[in-house]
Amino acid sequence: MSVRTGVTKKTYIALEKGKETVNVGLLVKVMSVLGYADRLPDMLASDPLGEELEEIHGRKRGGHLEG
Structure with missing residues (x-):
């Protein structure tokens, strides 16, 4: 599978x-090659680590609109 995605076997295993x-x-490249590009929006919508960092630093990332 690493050949098909154009990455080394070591990188693919890390992924x-x-x-x-x-x-x-x-991640986007590999998911696209494997036919899972349609799942990217759901994956990116759920970002618990980013949300935790926002709470710690008291910041909001771009794209978050309050209203």
Whole structure:
């Protein structure tokens, strides 16, 4: 599968294990190749770590509208 997605086997294994070293661009690329691009919006909508960081730092990320 790593050949099909254009990444090394080591990187693909890191992605499968959810390692923090994998960037979002790589995740998007692999999900697109595997036919799961339609699941990206749901994945990106749920960001518990980002929400926790917002609470800690008292900030809101771009795209969050209050109303």
